[in-house]
Amino acid sequence: MRAAASTPVLRVGLNKVALLRSSRGSAVPDLGEAARVLVDGGCRALLVHQWPDHRHVKPEDVSALARLDVIRDERASLHVGGDLREDLGALLERTPGVGCWVVTPFEAQHLTTQRGWRAEDDQARLVHWARSLQGRTRICVFVDPEPEAVDLVARAGAAAVELNCRAYVEGFETPARERALEALALAADRARQLGLEVNAAHDLDRRHLPPLIRAVRPTLVSVGHAFVAAAVIAGLREVLPGFLQAASEE
Template sequence: MTLLSVNLNKIAVLRNSRGGHAPAPVAAVDTVIAAGAGGITVHPRPDRRHVTPEDVLALAAAIAGRVEYNLEGNPFAPPREGYPGFLALCAAARPTQATLVPDSDGQITSDHGFDLRRDAARLRPVVAELKALGCRVSLFVDAGVEGLEEAAAIGADRIEIYTGPYAQAHAAGVPERELARCARTAEQARALGLGVNAGHDLSQANLGDFLRAVPQVGEVSIGHALIGEALYAGLDATVRAYLAIIAAASHG
């Protein structure tokens, strides 16, 4: 069954909007795990507007093998004061999975995947270094991306399909074309021996349709919608609601 990894970035955004220490992403760990989620995701950025390197390490200690830990980031963003670089964070936190994302410093959120034919050569040593740390490596890609064979050739373990366009199409009532693109990409990846993850703008409203159309998905990473919904329903209840959707989709 598809694993749910809960992205805790938005908890850090709420804390950072005021300053201080609360609410802390690490305080959500026990609730998320007790509710049944199989993983926790964070995406630290160099400008520290979301989770910070300090959060990354605190989460690593709190998770400590209880569930999967997925660290997302751009491995080519240079280190700077307050941000040691993505590879250094992975070396310190030893996440289960490192998801490489080509976001620039100025992006509000990730909005595109790697161009694998252009980027494979420079990704290859990064993938090798992360795997030497014991991390499973996933590459963020667009549905319909060309050159998936390059991801397999450089040693990546998985891809993560960017589902933003699907979510927009679903909200507009015309999801069929984007679902077909996601399904074809997942099928191509699986044929190459790559695992398939998915994430971005997935929600309770669109997750079930997505998983029924793309049954090969091993993991979904969901944060923005989940944390927003949890403001009204509570974190425990919201995680359980997502798990119920995943379970229903896995049974047809």
């Protein structure tokens, strides 16, 4: 029998905030302000992905976020996702305050990550960066819920796995949900046996979290698109009265 689940850390991704900003080529909305609002509200981990095509987050965004007081005084940790390219590794080497590098395969044709680390990926480079950043930045690898993938991460010397919840989310309203949860739970058990921390991510919404947490017992769960989408709707209700008032003033 698995032990009862403890409360995981909720990590919030800022990618879609950056995407909105970049769509106008301006500084609005401000990533630093968004980060402070989240941390002031109780969030203890933030995530940005820095992809080679800079589709939302730029290298200078990572540096600026790492300099925020809420990160420097450790009220929250900053995690950076991306592929194993040299320029990103070098950025993390020279940027104090980044708590974790979430290693994720990059496939430019996809709007977001679709798969986890596999045997055909560059295992030697993963080993290199796990060793190079030891003691400064933890390495967490995004994996599909398969024991073989977990074993690859453990052999590379990484600190954690981030389980790909795509199949669970896509099958949530179908009988496939329970099969997906069982696969996630087995992969999580395997990871813990090998001394790895277990995190979970990919398109998770509020309704997905309770069953996932009970079955998988992750240390951290990551939300992003669904969180920002909900925030937009809630924000419309909050912001509209002020704009109506401003428009009616002479």
